[in-house]
Amino acid sequence: xxxxxxxxxxxxxxxxxxxxxxxxxxxxxxxxxxxxxxxxxxxxxxxxxxxxxxxxxxxxxxxxxxxxxxxxxxxxxxxxxxxxxxxxxxxxxxxxxxxxxxxxxxxxxxxxxxxxxxxxxxxxxxxxxxxxxxxxxxxxxxxxxxxxxxxxxxxxxxxxxxxxxxxxxxxxxxxxxxxxxxxxxxxxxxxxxxxxxxxxxxxxxxxxxxxxxxxxxxxxxxxxxxxxxxxxxxxxxxxxxxxxxxxxxxxxxxxxxxxxxxxxxxxxxxxxxxxxxxxxxxxxxxxxxxxxxxxxxxxxxxxxxxxxxxxxxxxxxxxxxxxxxxxxxxxxxxxxxxxxxxxxxxxxxxxxxxxxxxxxxxxxxxxxxxxxxxxxxxxxxxxxxxxxxxxxxxxxxxxxxxxxxxxxxxxxxxxxxxxxxxxxxxxxxxxxxxxxxxxxxxxxxxxxxxxxxxxxxxxxxxxxxxxxxxxxxxxxxxxxxxxxxxxxxxxxxxxxxxxxxxxxxxxxxxxxxxxxxxxxxxxxxxxxxxxxxxxxxxxxxxxxxxxxxxxxxxxxxxxxxxxxxxxxxxxxxxxxxxxxxxxxxxxxxxxxxxxxxxxxxxxxxxxxxxxxxxxxxxxxxxxxxxxxxxxxxxxxxxxxxxxxxxxxxxxxxxxxxxxxxxxxxxxxxxxxxxxxxxxxxxxxxxxxxxxxxxxxxxxxxxxxxxxxxxxxxxxxxxxxxxxxxxxxxxxxxxxxxxxxxxxxxxxxxxxxxxxxxxxxxxxxxxxxxxxxxxxxxxxxxx
Numbered sequence: 036x037x038x039x040x041x042x043x044x045x046x047x048x049x050x051x052x053x054x055x056x057x058x059x060x061x062x063x064x065x066x067x068x069x070x071x072x073x074x075x076x077x078x079x080x081x082x083x084x085x086x087x088x089x090x091x092x093x094x095x096x097x098x099x100x101x102x103x104x105x106x107x108x109x110x111x112x113x114x115x116x117x118x119x120x121x122x123x124x125x126x127x128x129x130x131x132x133x134x135x136x137x138x139x140x141x142x143x144x145x146x147x148x149x150x151x152x153x154x155x156x157x158x159x160x161x162x163x164x165x166x167x168x169x170x171x172x173x174x175x176x177x178x179x180x181x182x183x184x185x186x187x188x189x190x191x192x193x194x195x196x197x198x199x200x201x202x203x204x205x206x207x208x209x210x211x212x213x214x215x216x217x218x219x220x221x222x223x224x225x226x227x228x229x230x231x232x233x234x235x236x237x238x239x240x241x242x243x244x245x246x247x248x249x250x251x252x253x254x255x256x257x258x259x260x261x262x263x264x265x266x267x268x269x270x271x272x273x274x275x276x277x278x279x280x281x282x283x284x285x286x287x288x289x290x291x292x293x294x295x296x297x298x299x300x301x302x303x304x305x306x307x308x309x310x311x312x313x314x315x316x317x318x319x320x321x322x323x324x325x326x327x328x329x330x331x332x333x334x335x336x337x338x339x340x341x342x343x344x345x346x347x348x349x350x351x352x353x354x355x356x357x358x359x360x361x362x363x364x365x366x367x368x369x370x371x372x373x374x375x376x377x378x379x380x381x382x383x384x385x386x387x388x389x390x391x392x393x394x395x396x397x398x399x400x401x402x403x404x405x406x407x408x409x410x411x412x413x414x415x416x417x418x419x420x421x422x423x424x425x426x427x428x429x430x431x432x433x434x435x436x437x438x439x440x441x442x443x444x445x446x447x448x449x450x451x452x453x454x455x456x457x458x459x460x461x462x463x464x465x466x467x468x469x470x471x472x473x474x475x476x477x478x479x480x481x482x483x484x485x486x487x488x489x490x491x492x493x494x495x496x497x498x499x500x501x502x503x504x505x506x507x508x509x510x511x512x513x514x515x516x517x518x519x520x521x522x523x524x525x526x527x528x529x530x531x532x533x534x535x536x537x538x539x540x541x542x543x544x545x546x547x548x549x550x551x552x553x554x555x556x557x558x559x560x561x562x563x564x565x566x567x568x569x570x571x572x573x574x575x576x577x578x579x580x581x582x583x584x585x586x587x588x589x590x591x592x593x594x595x596x597x598x599x600x601x602x603x604x605x606x607x608x609x610x611x612x613x614x615x616x617x618x619x620x621x622x623x624x625x626x627x628x629x630x631x632x633x634x635x636x637x638x639x640x641x642x643x644x645x646x647x648x649x650x651x652x653x654x655x656x657x658x659x660x661x662x663x664x665x666x667x668x669x670x671x672x673x674x675x676x677x678x679x680x681x682x683x684x685x686x687x688x689x690x691x692x693x694x695x696x697x698x699x700x701x702x703x704x705x706x707x708x709x710x711x712x713x714x715x716x717x718x719x720x721x722x723x724x725x726x727x728x729x730x731x732x733x734x735x736x737x738x739x740x741x742x743x744x745x746x747x748x749x750x751x752x753x754x755x756x757x758x759x760x761x762x763x764x765x766x767x768x769x770x771x772x773x774x775x776x777x778x779x780x781x782x783x784x785x786x787x788x789x790x791x792x793x794x795x796x797x798x799x800x801x802x803x804x805x806x807x808x809x810x811x812x813x814x815x816x817x
Contacts, residue, residue, distance in 0.1 A: 073376065074465050074518050077291070077350065077367040079257075079271045079279040090162050092242035095154060096126055097140035107151040108233070109144040116141070116171070116235055118203060125169075125238060139171075143233040152225040152236060158182060160216035163241035164249075166192070166208040166223075174199040174231035180208050182220040190216065194228065203237060211249045211301055214359065246301055246361050247272030259485050260298060260363040266492045266507075267479055268294060268333060270365030275308065278353035283369055285314065285340035285348045293367040295326065296333040301361050308360035311353050312338055316346040328362060335514060340369075366467070366489050370518055377519040378512075378602030379461065379661055380593075383432070384586055385425060385473070386530040386623060387608035389418060389632035391583050394647075400583045404591035405636060408604060412638025413646045415680065419653050419703070420610045423623045423630040424695030425474070426482050428609035428654075429525075433457045433484055434772075435658045435673025438693040439764060439803070441772040445696060446476040448773035450483030457658040458487030460670045461521035469511040469520060473499040473527035483774070488523075501526040501589040508593055524593065528586050529612070531621050532565035533578035535585050542581040548574035559620040559722055566621075575621050576614040601640065603664050607654045608633035616740060618722025625721065626692050626701035626710050627741050637677060639664050650680035651687040651703065691763055693803075699725065700803065702760040706736040709746075709756040713804055728804070728812035730757055746816075754816045764803040 097104060099113050115129065116139035122128055127138040144150050166180050175198055181191040192208045227234050250260045250272060259267040273279050273295075283291065295310055310326040320343040326336055340348070350367075354360040393402035394409040395416065422428040426446040427438045433456050438444065441454075450456075462468045470491045472478060478493030479485025492507045508524045528535075535542070553570040562569055569575075590606075593599055613619035613629035623630040635654060659674035679685055689704035698716040702709050710731040717724035732753045733741035746753040 073371050073373045075369045077281045077283050077369060079281040079352065079364065079367060081277050082280045090243045092240050093163065095239040097138065097236060101140065103155050105153045106142055108142045109146065111140060111142050113138055113140055116237065122203065137237055140236040141233065142236070145232055147229045149229040150227045150234065154223045154239065156221045156223065157219040158223055158241065159219045160213040163243050164210050164213040165242045165244050166210065167240040167242065168206040168225065168236065169203055169238040170206055171201060171203050171235040172197040172199060172231060173201055176231040176234060177228035178206060179226050181224045181226055183224065184218065184221050199231070209249050211246060250298065250363065259479055259491065260365065265495045266333065266490065267485065268365035269489045270363040273352055273354055273362050273364050275354045275358055275360035278351050279364060280349060280351050281367065283348055283350055285343035286345050286371065287341050289340055289369050289371050291338040291340055291350065292370050294333050294335050294365040295328065295362055296331065297328060297362045308354045308357035310362065311355055312350065314338065314340060314343060314348045314350045316343050316348045318346060320344055320346060320348070333365070372517040375601065376517055377665070378598050379521045379665055380599055380602060380604045381523045381657070381661070382590065382606045383429065383525045384529060384608045385525065385527045386610065386612045387583065387634055388611040388629065389634050391580065392634045400580050402583065402587040404587045404594050405606060408594055408606060408638050409636045410645050412636060412642045413648060413681065415635040415652050415677065416647055416649050417651045418607065418633050418635035419631045419690050419692065420608070420633050421653060421655055421692050422695065423610045423626060425609045426476060427695065429477060429482065429484060432654055432657050435655065437655060437691065439691065439767045443773040444693065447481060449481060451772050451774055452486055454772055456484065456487045457661065458521065460662060460667065460672060462487050462489065464667055466519045466521040467515045470523040471504050471508045471511065472525040473504045477525055498527050501528045501586050505589045505593050512598060526586055529579060529582045532563065533575050533582055535578055535581040539581040539585045542584060544574055544577035558618065560719065563621065572615060579612065603639040603661060605657060605661060606634060606636040607657065616742065620720055622718065622720035624718045626694050626699050628739070631692055643681070646681065648680050650685050651690060652677055652680050653690050697803065700760060700764060702756055704756065706734065707752060707756060708733045708735050708741055709753065709760060711757060711760055726812065728808060728810055730816060732756065750816070757816045761804055761806050765806055767803060
C-alpha cells in the first residue's frame with residue numbers, strides 16, 4: 036500500500052508569460068494563478084474507532100452424498116480435487132506425495148443451459164454481507180449467487196466472469212445490500228451461465244464485513260467512493276457512533292467546504308440520519324450546523340468559520356437519528372475565495388485522427404472550437420501516440436511511462452496503485468482534481484487512473500455522449516468556482532459505429548450508401564453489423580468526419596468559458612483510426628500513421644499565438660509540459676516539456692510505440708518508420724495476417740502514409756533500425772504495472788463490441804522479444 040502523501044498548500048505558480056495582469060488580443064486576460072493559500076485539504080480520522088463486532092464466518096462444504104444440497108445439471112458428484120497449501124483448513128484435505136487435494140462438488144453439463152447448486156437455509160441477512168466461493172472453472176464461465184424465500188427470488192448478485200483455469204480460486208461477492216433485508220432466506224443458490232461444461236465447488240463462506248470495506252479499497256482513506264450514477268468522490272467513511280475529527284486553521288475569510296452522501300447500496304430503511312458538523316476552538320469559539328441527508332447521492336455544503344476568530348479549531352462530523360447510519364464525507368477542505376483561480380484542462384478525444392482538425396486546412400472537418408484553441412496557442416502537426424489502444428495510451432499519458440515499461444497492453448488491466456500519476460502531482464500541489472470519462476473501461480476500477488482524482492465521473496455501462504460529458508465537466512468547474520482545478524475530460528463519440536447526432540448525420544454524405552445498385556469495392560473480411568447492407572466504403576469515413584464536427588460543437592461550450600480560456604488547455608487523442616489503408620477497416624489496429632498520428636493543441640497564458648510546429652513529438656510529454664507550465668517543474672515526472680519543439684533547430688528523439696495486446700512494436704527516426712511484429716496476429720478488422728518477427732520499413736519523406744514497404748530495398752537501414760528497436764525493448768523495466776482486471780459479462784460484451792477484446796492475445800512476459808531469436812524472420816535482418 037502506498038504511504039499517504041503529505042497534504043500541501045497550493046504552490047506559487049510561475050506560469051510562463053503570465054507575470055502581469057495583461058489582456059491578450061482575444062480579450063483573455065493573462066493573469067497570475069491562485070495565491071498559495073487558496074486551498075488546504077482537511078484530513079479526518081475516526082474518534083473513537085468504530086466498534087465493529089465481527090461475527091465468525093459461516094463456512095459450508097459439500098457432503099459426500101451431496102444432499103441436502105441439490106444440483107440442477109446433467110451430472111454431479113463429490114470427489115477429491117487438486118488443492119493448494121492455503122486449503123489445508125478445509126475438512127478432508129489430504130497431502131499425498133506432495134500433491135494436495137480436498138473434497139469437491141463436481142458439476143458437469145455438456146449442454147448450454149445454466150446450472151444451479153441450491154443450499155438450504157436458513158440464512159440470516161444480519162449475519163453476512165459477503166459470499167466467498169472457493170471454486171474452479173476449467174472453462175470461461177459466469178457465476179452469480181442468489182437468495183430466495185418461499186415466495187420466490189428476492190435477491191441476486193451481479194454475474195461475475197471467471198477466466199477458465201484448472202486451479203482453485205476464491206470468487207468474492209460483496210453484498211452491502213443485505214442491510215436492507217430483514218427476514219431470513221430459505222435457500223442460497225450458485226448459478227452459472229451455461230457457457231462451460233461445469234464448475235467445481237469446494238466451499239461457500241458467508242461473512243460479515245464493515246460497510247466501509249466495500250466503499251474504500253484496501254481500507255486506505257481518503258479513497259474514492261462510488262455512487263450509483265457512476266460518479267466517485269474521494270472521502271472518508273462516517274458511521275453512527277464513530278465521529279470523524281480533524282484539525283483546521285480558521286482564518287477570517289476561510290470557509291469549510293465538503294460533500295456528503297450515502298451510496299445507494301448503503302441506504303438504510305431504519306431511519307433518516309442527520310449530519311452534524313461542529314467546529315470548536317480551545318477558547319470556546321463554536322460553529323455548528325445540522326444537515327439532513329436526503330435522496331440526492333451527493334450534497335455540497337459549506338460552513339462559514341468567521342465566528343472562530345482565526346483560531347485553530349477541531350472539526351467534528353457525526354451522524355444522528357439512525358442507529359445504522361452510514362455516509363461518506365467527501366473532499367473536506369478549507370478554501371479562501373479567489374477571483375481567478377488556476378485551471379489546467381486536458382481533453383482526450385478517443386479515436387481522433389491527427390489530420391482531422393479544421394485548422395490544418397485540408398477541408399476534412401469543421402472544428403471552429405479547436406481552431407480557436409490553436410489560434411491562441413500551438414498546434415503540433417506531427418504528434419503521435421505511444422499505443423493504438425485506449426487504456427495503454429492514457430496510462431502512458433498520465434504516468435509519463437511508456438507502454439514498454441507499464442506492460443499494460445489492453446483495456447482491462449488496471450494500473451497498480453503505487454505509480455505516481457499526473458493527477459496526484461496536481462492534487463499534492465493543492466489543486467482540486469476532476470475527471471470525466473465517457474466509457475466504462477476508463478473508469479477508476481477498470482483503468483486504475485482514478486488515483487489522484489478527487490472526483491471521477493464514468494458511465495457504468497455503455498458509452499456517454501459528449502454533450503453529457505461536457506455538461507458534467509462544466510458542473511464540476513462550477514462547484515470549484517473559486518478553487519484551482521486540474522480537469523481531465525475524455526470524449527468517445529468519434530469511435531465506431533460512427534452514428535452522429537441528427538443535426539450532423541450525413542453532413543458529408545448526402546446520398547444513399549446502402550443503394551443496392553452501387554458496385555461494392557470492399558476488400559475486408561467482413562462488414563460489422565452496424566454497416567450491414569453497405570454499398571459504399573467511403574460512407575463510414577464521412578460519418579466519422581461528422582462525429583468530429585459534433586465533438587467540436589460540444590467542446591465549444593467548455594473551451595469558450597472565460598475560466599478555461601484564461602488557463603492552460605491541452606487537447607489530444609489516445610489514437611487515430613484507419614479506413615482501409617493497410618487492409619485495416621474502421622478500426623485502429625496496427626502501428627501505422629492512421630492509428631498513431633493524433634492531434635495535439637496546447638494553449639496557455641502568454642503562449643505564442645497561432646504557431647504550427649511540424650517537429651515530431653509524442654503525447655508522452657503531456658504530463659511534464661503541464662507541470663512545467665504550472666510552475667511545478669520540481670515535481671519528478673517522465674517526458675520533456677513540449678516547448679522544446681518550438682526552439683530553432685529542435686532535434687527530435689526517436690518515437691516508439693507498442694500495439695494493443697503487445698502484437699507489434701514500432702520505431703520512427705530520421706523520417707523512417709519501422710514496424711516489428713512481436714506475435715502472429717490477425718484482428719478481425721485486418722485483411723491480412725501479420726507474421727511473428729516480420730518487419731516493415733517505410734520512408735515517410737516520400738511515403739508519409741506508409742503505403743510501400745521498402746525493407747527489402749533498404750536492408751542495411753532495416754537492420755540498424757530493427758537492432759535499435761530490439762535494444763530499446765530490452766531496456767524495459769521488469770514486471771508489469773498492471774493488475775488482473777475483473778470483467779463482468781456486461782463489460783466483456785461491451786469491450787468485444789468495440790473491437791477491444793479478441794478471442795486470443797499474447798502474453799507479455801519479461802522479454803518483449805528474444806534478442807537472440809534465430810527464426811527465419813529475425814535471421815534475415817540480424
